[in-house]
Amino acid sequence: MSRMSLRMGALGLIAQYPGSSGYDLLKTFNDSLANVWPATQSQLYGELNKLTTDGLIEVSTIGPRGRKEYRITDDGRQQLQTWLVSADPEPVRNPFLLRVFLLSEVSRAEAREVLAAATQATKAQLAHLDEIATSVEWDDSDRELFARIALEYGRHALAGVIDWSGWAEREI
Amino acid sequence: MSRMSLRMGALGLIAQYPGSSGYDLLKTFNDSLANVWPATQSQLYGELNKLTTDGLIEVSTIGPRGRKEYRITDDGRQQLQTWLVSADPEPVRNPFLLRVFLLSEVSRAEAREVLAAATQATKAQLAHLDEIATSVEWDDSDRELFARIALEYGRHALAGVIDWSGWAEREI
DNA sequence: TTCCGCATGTAATGGGTTACATGATTAG
């Protein structure tokens, strides 16, 4: 289930950036986690309150405009670490693959177009990741090491998909 | 959004297997779509009723035990085809990547273990797809062509991920 | 006649998106 992921995403970011507010965290989600686990404002504020109620985080300071700065608690760190190392693989839903699976319902020509468009889109995504990889100034913190590793995941997986789409276009 | 996907999955399967009941479709979801778009019984029956109300499918026969056999309508086929060719890429959530991203919160040793476990799991998944690829007797219908292409997607993408995980294990 | 499989449905709960709503602070 993806149950827990947003919760753990928020908890993890608070661990990495103590003193962040909901507002700050939302930006972090949109900046560094946009391609991994997007979150909406509404969802995030709700989750922060739940995390507080459950004692996994706490408000360290109240700033201007009711700004609540959070930090992780011992209990929270414990639960985060447990979640991180106990990986239970979750079922993945891929809307694009569902399309591919049903492509026999349109003409070959249209199917080819869909595949070609997908190839282009995938290449664009890869180019985007490449750009991030070169533009970001990586320091040698652990945090950035794993951010880079996560980025590389995308590059390798996308390369596999591009490989596939070339093959598939020839096949039909 | 994944809004629409279950709906279109059900519609597409009815297009491919006219005369199916909800019960039949559930088996098809679990058999051929398990790795692409899993569906629960509850969800499927609800969606079938909505599709009927909206005129995209219709009941062709009522069989024993209240069995309702469905077929797609002209309007339904139209909407299915439109959906198939108008690909709007959807944001992907990857719970595993979220973990990777946050792995700096545990020790290097533990992080390595998580990566190693993931490598093993990915290899197992790939072996599973390989087994399907060799065990299934593919005919030369369009339907099976695209099923095979969808399967190959998985194999290529997983190969990319295995590539990555080897690299990542060395990196940390 | 009894059990298994066929067959459909509802209710409760949680996660996620969009839209709405409100107000404080600061920079210009």
Added chain:
DNA sequence: CTAATCATGTAACCCATTACATGCGGAA
């Protein structure tokens, strides 16, 4: 003073999962 940004929250709706609930039909 005024506009942009900071900052938090609520409500309505949809999608998905789990569990519950019910009953018919056919095979042994």
